Amino acid sequence: MKTNLKQIHPLSWTIIIGTIFGRMATTMSIPFLSIYLIKSMGASPSQTGFVVAVSSLIGVFASFYGGYISDVIGRKKVMLISIFGWSLVFVGFALADRIWIFFLMNALNGLCRSMFEPTSRALLADITPKESKLLVFNLRYAAINLGAVVGPLLGLQMGVANSNGVFYIAGLVYFCYGLVLIVQFLNNKEIGTATKHLGNRLTLMGALRVTGKDRIFISVLLGMIFCVLGYGHFGSTVGQFMEINPRIQDGVKWFSYMLTLNALVVLIVQFPVVKFASRFSPIIPLIVGSAFVSCSLLIFGLFESVVAFMLSVILFTIGEVLMFTMTDVLVDKIAKPELRGTYFGMFGFNNLGNVIAPLLGGFLLDAIGVQSPLLIFSIIAVSSACGIPFLLSAHRHLSAAEAHRIV
Known part of the structure; x- marks a missing residue:
């Protein structure tokens, strides 16, 4: 463990630590956006669903290009442009009044997120020895959740459900993160530069065809779209449900506590779960995690008790850990080394689930109403579990491919 920690590059530590503060800034603002729009802007659940969904919709199409272009012009340029752009976007949120x-x-x-995230993960894969990659990707995931422990509580204390001034703080955090990255890149000028020979021989459509013909990768991607669909309801549909359900008192407060509990449970169970899950093919944890998330969502429909909701969050979080801690390792395992950024970018299409979740949730809340939570969350739970057949197919193909390589 100590040896692996010593092998982690200083730039990797910058990304990991920056992720803590970046996620803290994001989770004290963005998860409350749907509540703010309903409470302060008078938006309907469907309108709110469209506003929340557009982030992931843009991300779906930009993520692949961001990963691809980082292979061509270099990780450094993509990361710096996107993170300073991200800082300005949060200022825009603070100034918004329509x-x-x-x-x-x-x-x-x-x-900005879809350009920065796959590129930073590809850079981590570039500069990390093979034997340390699982540790680095899980440290990054732990950093995400460490920031998410504090973020929602700060957002609640700052009254983000009633005021959008907290976005200024988020913008400042990302600006400072960008400055630190500039210093690190200046100290490591050989890292994050363009792969010129790749840009000369592989077009964007060519890269799309290469990943599109990878049967294992496409099966995993389709399965993860449904996994992310289930995950996406926690930050969109559940938040709206807690706010507009008259039978739940102080819904915003309890939702913020649920977000914090989610992050805390991740920190507690992540490394034991990953240690256990690493004994299996990386697709198996995704399958089990998807089942856990679907069951946890169903609990929201079965019970309207805060205790039940908290237990559901714990079950949801274990499923989340199983689904997301192994995905970066899985993509890195499937990807062709010279197309690593392209594969990570293409994997961003799993955010289609985050597009569908708020749209489906907003439609169900409008059409059915909070008086029928069992019907709403039954539909959500079943749709979330639809990715399991695709993941089972990917597992069979990956096992066959590995057996063939051994022979």
């Missing part, structure tokens, strides 16, 4: 402006800002939020 629903359409929030729609525009969240679209740009999705664009």
